[in-house]
Amino acid sequence: MAAFKNEVNGTWYVMFRYTDWKGERKQKCKRGFATRAKALEWEREFLQQKRADVDMTFESFAELYEKDIRPRLKENTWLTKENIIKNKILPYFSKRKLSEITAKDVMDWQNEIRSTKDKRGKFHTSTYLKTIHNQLSAIFNHAVRYYDLRLNLATKAGNMGTEERKEMLFWTKDEYLKFADAMMDKPLSYYAFEILYWCGIRVGELLALTAQDFDFEKGTVSINKSYQRIKCKDVITTPKTKKSNRVIAMPEFLCQETKEYIKMFYGAQVTDRIFPISKHYLHHEMDRGAKATGVKRIRIHDLRHSHVSLLIDMGFSALAIADRVGHESIDITYRYAHLFPSKQTEMATQLNIKRTEGGL
Numbered sequence: 001m002a003a004f005k006n007e008v009n010g011t012w013y014v015m016f017r018y019t020d021w022k023g024e025r026k027q028k029c030k031r032g033f034a035t036r037a038k039a040l041e042w043e044r045e046f047l048q049q050k051r052a053d054v055d056m057t058f059e060s061f062a063e064l065y066e067k068d069i070r071p072r073l074k075e076n077t078w079l080t081k082e083n084i085i086k087n088k089i090l091p092y093f094s095k096r097k098l099s100e101i102t103a104k105d106v107m108d109w110q111n112e113i114r115s116t117k118d119k120r121g122k123f124h125t126s127t128y129l130k131t132i133h134n135q136l137s138a139i140f141n142h143a144v145r146y147y148d149l150r151l152n153l154a155t156k157a158g159n160m161g162t163e164e165r166k167e168m169l170f171w172t173k174d175e176y177l178k179f180a181d182a183m184m185d186k187p188l189s190y191y192a193f194e195i196l197y198w199c200g201i202r203v204g205e206l207l208a209l210t211a212q213d214f215d216f217e218k219g220t221v222s223i224n225k226s227y228q229r230i231k232c233k234d235v236i237t238t239p240k241t242k243k244s245n246r247v248i249a250m251p252e253f254l255c256q257e258t259k260e261y262i263k264m265f266y267g268a269q270v271t272d273r274i275f276p277i278s279k280h281y282l283h284h285e286m287d288r289g290a291k292a293t294g295v296k297r298i299r300i301h302d303l304r305h306s307h308v309s310l311l312i313d314m315g316f317s318a319l320a321i322a323d324r325v326g327h328e329s330i331d332i333t334y335r336y337a338h339l340f341p342s343k344q345t346e347m348a349t350q351l352n353i354k355r356t357e358g359g360l
Helices: 036-051 058-072 074-095 101-113 126-147 155-159 173-183 188-201 203-207 252-263 279-293 304-311 320-324 329-337 342-356
Strands: 003-005 012-019 025-033 220-223 226-230 233-237 246-249
Touching: 003 074, 003 155, 012 036, 012 173, 036 058, 058 074, 058 126, 074 101, 074 126, 074 233, 101 155, 126 155, 155 173, 155 188, 173 188, 173 279, 188 203, 188 279, 188 304, 203 226, 203 233, 203 279, 304 320, 320 329
Parallel strands: none
Antiparallel strands: 003 012, 012 025, 220 246, 226 233
């Protein structure tokens, strides 16, 4: 290893050869270091990355983790992970060698994170603490699985925080209809909430809808994409999960309403978004409608819960509901178990009949 001084500006640089992942020899040059030591340190870290050596610093491994993981994720998912890595993990572990971090180091980090406050001066919620810990654990898992780290220190140290189940709110049909009446002065708002409530789709799925997603002869809407606002840009991605790709049968009244709404877009292309708004706009409209009507304020996502609640009340099975809303049936059973009518008495009666068949 050798570093060279640029006599013109006094900075240092390194130039060396290495073998890439294809087995080909490559030359690398990196300039602009203030000292010879920093230049040599950068060369050493670079070569350790290429060898996938767990003696590299945590910061260097985090760069490898990004290269491996980021192409597999949606951009908004990676941005969430990146924020946690940069602000909650790297400040503590960046210069430590990956192989030398201990479970006690992780426990000390957990205690430090628990004692920190957010921008509002509040301690992190238990759910967010768990999210932060899970990200550190994911990095160690990646090192164990693909780079021969001996064990996951985050798992050995134990979890931090727990997932808090958010209260599930929903509107009854009467509450929704009262709210919808207040939305009729703005067609865009009214039809957006109509589709959210009567189809149970996610808000990202709503905001990605185009005219060509509707088949009014069959009375269906196809859900095959999702809208995100990322770094001030409109981004259309695939839906949240594979199960989210689905075709939803619409009630006849909603087909007629949507058809009339789409006719309002003179000169629009069939690929244009029919709801060119943001989630923030819908939040504002929910505030306005709830205040005007006196119905309780719920989250936009709670309209999806409201749809599921309505279908359960109408007697549909968890399997049928899951197929409509793009969930696994076990998720519907688990999350909405308290809404399904109890069958225990009926079960006991039928078991009694079964046992006494043939006469006793």
